[in-house]
Amino acid sequence: MKRISPAALIGLAVLIALPFVVRYGFAASEKYYLHLLIQILIWSFIYTGWSLMGRFGLTSLGHGAFTGIGAYVTVLLWNYAGVTPWLGIPVAVVVAIIVALLVGYPCFRLRIVGHYFALLTLALTEFVRLCIVGLRDYTGGSLGTQPARYGDGVSLYALQFEPDRVLSYYIALALWLVGLYVWWRVDRGMDRYALDAASQDEDAAASVGIDVTREKLKITAISAAMCAVGGAFYAQYQMYIGPETIAGLGVSLNIVFAVIAGGMWVMLGPTVGAVFTQVLSEVLRVTIQSSAGLEKLLGTAVLALDTLIYGLLLVLFIIYMPKGILGTLLERRKKKAAVPTASPAQVFPRQT
Amino acid sequence: MDCQLDIFFLEAVLNGLLLAGLLALLALGLNLIFGVIDVVWICYAELVMVGMYGIYYAQKGGVPFLAAALLGIVLIAIAGMILHYLVIRPVLDSAPINQLLVTGGVLFVLQAAATMAFGIDFKNIGIRLGSVNVLDMSFSYARIVTFGVAISAMLLLWIFLQRTYIGIAIRAIAQDRQIMPLMGVDQRKVYLVTSAIGGGLAGLAASLMVLQFDIYPQIGLQFGPLIFMICVLGGLGNMIGGFIAAFIISEFIAVGGSCFATEWGYAIAFLFFMVVIFIRPQGLLGGKS
Numbered sequence: 001m002k003r004i005s006p007a008a009l010i011g012l013a014v015l016i017a018l019p020f021v022v023r024y025g026f027a028a029s030e031k032y033y034l035h036l037l038i039q040i041l042i043w044s045f046i047y048t049g050w051s052l053m054g055r056f057g058l059t060s061l062g063h064g065a066f067t068g069i070g071a072y073v074t075v076l077l078w079n080y081a082g083v084t085p086w087l088g089i090p091v092a093v094v095v096a097i098i099v100a101l102l103v104g105y106p107c108f109r110l111r112i113v114g115h116y117f118a119l120l121t122l123a124l125t126e127f128v129r130l131c132i133v134g135l136r137d138y139t140g141g142s143l144g145t146q147p148a149r150y151g152d153g154v155s156l157y158a159l160q161f162e163p164d165r166v167l168s169y170y171i172a173l174a175l176w177l178v179g180l181y182v183w184w185r186v187d188r189g190m191d192r193y194a195l196d197a198a199s200q201d202e203d204a205a206a207s208v209g210i211d212v213t214r215e216k217l218k219i220t221a222i223s224a225a226m227c228a229v230g231g232a233f234y235a236q237y238q239m240y241i242g243p244e245t246i247a248g249l250g251v252s253l254n255i256v257f258a259v260i261a262g263g264m265w266v267m268l269g270p271t272v273g274a275v276f277t278q279v280l281s282e283v284l285r286v287t288i289q290s291s292a293g294l295e296k297l298l299g300t301a302v303l304a305l306d307t308l309i310y311g312l313l314l315v316l317f318i319i320y321m322p323k324g325i326l327g328t329l330l331e332r333r334k335k336k337a338a339v340p341t342a343s344p345a346q347v348f349p350r351q352t
Numbered sequence: 353m354d355c356q357l358d359i360f361f362l363e364a365v366l367n368g369l370l371l372a373g374l375l376a377l378l379a380l381g382l383n384l385i386f387g388v389i390d391v392v393w394i395c396y397a398e399l400v401m402v403g404m405y406g407i408y409y410a411q412k413g414g415v416p417f418l419a420a421a422l423l424g425i426v427l428i429a430i431a432g433m434i435l436h437y438l439v440i441r442p443v444l445d446s447a448p449i450n451q452l453l454v455t456g457g458v459l460f461v462l463q464a465a466a467t468m469a470f471g472i473d474f475k476n477i478g479i480r481l482g483s484v485n486v487l488d489m490s491f492s493y494a495r496i497v498t499f500g501v502a503i504s505a506m507l508l509l510w511i512f513l514q515r516t517y518i519g520i521a522i523r524a525i526a527q528d529r530q531i532m533p534l535m536g537v538d539q540r541k542v543y544l545v546t547s548a549i550g551g552g553l554a555g556l557a558a559s560l561m562v563l564q565f566d567i568y569p570q571i572g573l574q575f576g577p578l579i580f581m582i583c584v585l586g587g588l589g590n591m592i593g594g595f596i597a598a599f600i601i602s603e604f605i606a607v608g609g610s611c612f613a614t615e616w617g618y619a620i621a622f623l624f625f626m627v628v629i630f631i632r633p634q635g636l637l638g639g640k641s
Contacts, residue, residue, distance in 0.1 A: 059449045106630035114448045115392050115588060119580045120629055126577045127622040134615035249573060253456055260453065304467035304569075311460025318454045319442045 015173055019166045034165040036282060040274045041172035042234050043258070045179040047270030049226025050255045052186055052219055055264050057113070057199035061252045062103065062121030065128035066224045068247025069096045070231030075147045075241055076138055078158070085159035089232045093225045099124075100224035101217060108213040108220075111202060122249065129248040144242025147235060162239050175233055176271070179226060183267055186222070191215055257314045263324025272326040281306035360610065363489040368606025369599070370491065373499035374560060376598035378575065379582040380506055380591055381553030387526040387589035388546040391440055391451045395459035396554060397576035399435075402462055403428040403558030404567045405470055408477055417479060421559030425552050432551020433544055440547075459572070466569040474566040481563065494563040505556055506595070509549070522546055526589065578605075578618075581625045587635030597636060601625070 022033045050063050073092035077083040083091070103124055107117060132139050139145055150158035154167070161167045186192055197205040198212045206212050235241045244250060254277070262273025284306045321328050382396050393399070403424045410420035439458055443451050481493035513519040521537045522545070533539050565571065582601050586593025601621050609617030628636070 057447075057449070059453070103626065106633075110630070110633040112629070112633050115452055116584060116629075116633065118449060118452055119392070119584045120626065122577060123581055123622045123625055127619055127626070130615045130619040130622065134613060134619055249577065253460070256453060256456070257460075304464040306464075307460050308464035308468065311457045311462075311464060314457030314460060315439060315454055318446075318450050318457065319439075322446070322450065 012177075019169050023166075031165055034169050036278060038165070038168050038172045038237060040271075040278050041169075041176040042230060042237065043278065044271040044274040045172075045175050045233075046227050046230035047255055047259050047262070047274055048176075048179040048183050049223050049230060051259045051264050051270045052183065052226070053223040054256070054259055056195040056216075056219065058216065058220070059114075059118050059256070060121040060220075060223075061118050061249070061256065062124040063223070063227045063255050064125040064248050064250070064252035065121075066096045066100065066227035067231030067234070067251060068128050068132060068243070069099065070228030071235035071241045071246045072132060072139060073228075074232040075145065075235050079145070079148050080138065084157055085232065085236060086157075089159075089229060092232055093228045096224045096228035097221045099128075100220050104217050104220040105213070108216045122252070125247070125249050125252050129243050132243045132247055139243075142243055144240055144245065146240050149239070159236050160239070162237055168237055172233070172237070175229070180267060180271075182222065182226065186219070187267070191218060195219060257310060259324075260322075261313065261317055261324055263327030263330075265323070266326050266330055269324050269326045273324065276325060277310065280309065284309070359488050361607070363491075364606045364610035365603065366489065366491065367495070368603040370495040370499045371606060372599040372602035373502040374557065374564075375578065375582055375602050376595045377502035377505060377553060377560070378557050378579045379586070379594040379598050380509065381550040381557070382579055382583050383586070383589055383591045383594045384509075384522075384553070385546060385550040386583065387591070388522055389436070389440065389444075389543050390448070390529070390589075391444075392455070392580070392583075392588070393435070393550070394452055394455040394576070394580075395435075395462055395572075396550075397572035397574075397579060398459050398462040398466075399428050399431055399551060399554045400558045400561065400575065401466060401567070401569065401572045402431065403555045404562050404565075404571070405466060405475075407559055407562050408475055408567055411477055417477075421556075424559045425555035428555030428558065429548045429552035432547040432549075432554070435551070436544060436547035441543075459576075463569050463572065470569065472569060474568050476566050477562045479563060492564070498560040498564065501556070501560055505553070509553070518542070518545055578621075581622065585625055585628060585635055587637045590635065590637045593635055593637030 018037065019034060022030055022037075026033050046063075046067060050060070053060055070089070070092045073095050074085050074088040077088040077091060078085060103121070106112075107120065112120060133141050136142075147158075147160070150160055153163045154161055161171060194205065194210045194212075194215045197208070197210060198215060202212050231246055234246055238245075258273035258277045259270050260273070261276055262271065263269030288305065317324065323331060378397070378400070382393060386392055406427045407417075407420045407424040410423050411417055415423065435455075435458065439454055440451065443454050481497065483490050483492040484496070513523055521532070521542050524535075524537065525532045525539060525542050529539065532542075578601065582597045583594050585601065586595070586597035601624075604621035604624055605617040607617070608620040611617075
């Protein structure tokens with residue numbers, strides 16, 4: 001059943017060869033380019049995790065909570081109990097899944113959807129962020145904290161690999177591939193049809209024997225687990241975690257925006273979103289810093305320019321391009337190729 | 353860490369009451385807009401932030417405070433209309449969640465624009481109203497004034513909605529948006545007026561908040577989640593429910609904050625909110641689920 005297209009194989013080969021291309025092509029700033037690539041891969045994994053729920057109309061603003069749980073549980077277990085991340089990450093994932101189910105079960109039983117679901121999960125994000133700040137004796141409060149370095153910083157036991165960027169890249173690449181595999185399994189599975197049906201009309205879905213609550217809980221657990229793993233790897237790579245950088249409303253909104261920008265219904269949509277957002281902010285930063293005139297004109301304001309452009313694009317995307325960059329491109333190609341297909345003009349099917 | 357029933361506890365309770373006035377005012381604008389247009393402005397607190405900057409700079413430019421406050425109200429009322437016209441109108445027919453996310457984009461824009469234009473440092477309007485001491489308790493006049501103005505504004509809005517033609521039209525649209533256009537009410541006009549009133553309320557809240565809080569671009573993130581929580585707890589669109597919820601939440605924040613640390617007051621409030629929503633998903637006074 002599993003069939004990998006030649007294009008995918010070529011793409012994979014390019015990705016595997018990429019560190020060497022960077023080494024010989026951009027030797028001067030090898031570390032910088034690898035860092036950018038690793039960031040893109042880790043965030044792509046997190047975005048893919050969110051899109052598993054998002055594509056079925058479950059717009060969660062709570063995934064900043066799960067990335068935060070993943071990062072903080074792993075790091076705190078390592079720093080205070082000496083538990084290796086090999087155990088710490090599974091524990092973090094279990095905690096994230098428990099939180100997801102505790103919030104998800106009542107939501108899905110009581111059919112909390114749309115605005116209410118988004119605002120309730122927003123409250124979850126805030127709750128987790130406040131807990132992180134409140135436990136400042138352990139978490140460092142709003143200043144954040146660092147995982148304790150083990151040896152020279154590259155260790156299998158401590159799952160620390162930051163100084164070796166090439167190794168980090170391959171780990172991030174493997175993580176990203178796992179994310180795509182999960183997406184592919186969900187997309188091909190029966191659950192997808194059940195959830196598609198439920199997102200269109202819950203009553204109709206239930207009437208044909210779909211256990212809507214169970215299906216939604218399943219996808220929520222997978223999605224939360226992926227975000228927790230992503231948060232943990234982010235912490236292991238960055239070697240720094242802060243309540244604003246890996247938890248909180250800002251992270252939640254960034255996740256949602258990147259996925260909408262890239263495309264929510266296609267496998268590589270979240271990845272395109274990650275490439276787009278990361279490259280946009282880096283290009284802006286570099287162009288402005290390299291031009292003395294612009295820097296003088298804008299000063300420290302530069303730091304906010306990428307957010308300003310994100311925000312504007314988010315508005316424009318939702319109004320004019322709800323299927324995202326990749327979704328729109330693929331659709332256009334398909335249209336050119338042959339049959340005109342009916343296209344839902346909205347990011348989500350309207351629920352009543 | 354002391355949580356005895358002493359005078360400080362009473363002080364916390366009363367300060368919570370004063371905070372509730374402001375939060376109720378903030379929630380009212382959002383509820384009005386949701387009730388009528390069926391849209392959640394996620395960027396509502398950011399409009400307040402823009403208003404605060406507007407008042408700050410107007411006052412710094414020599415405008416007397418009351419005139420600056422009035423200017424702030426008008427400014428944000430216009431901003432509300434622009435927001436509705438440019439951003440909300442194109443997505444009125446798409447899924448509710450799109451409308452929420454589109455204003456999320458506006459949130460980013462306003463916050464980043466404020467950071468670029470005004471910098472990230474804390475600004476204070478520099479008006480000190482002093483405080484009053486009762487027994488061993490101390491209450492700042494700024495809070496008392498805020499409470500009084502907020503409550504009066506809510507009463508005025510109530511009278512407006514009950515007594516004027518456009519007010520009645522607004523309430524009618526909120527009840528049945530299909531029928532009202534057939535009765536000769538111009539829906540677009542009502543939406544625009546509602547957006548202006550909602551913005552004006554945000555501007556009023558801004559003019560009260562500059563008396564109590566420092567102004568910085570991220571202040572919206574501090575208040576935004578609280579306001580949404582209050583609106584949902586009271587039942588989205590239910591103005592009386594929002595009013596009651598504001599008092600409940602601010603007591604949790606004030607008392608929890610004085611017994612433990614400030615963050616725990618907020619954390620307990622959010623936890624309480626989630627538990628209540630699981631028991632009554634439509635909110636305390638919400639009718640439809």
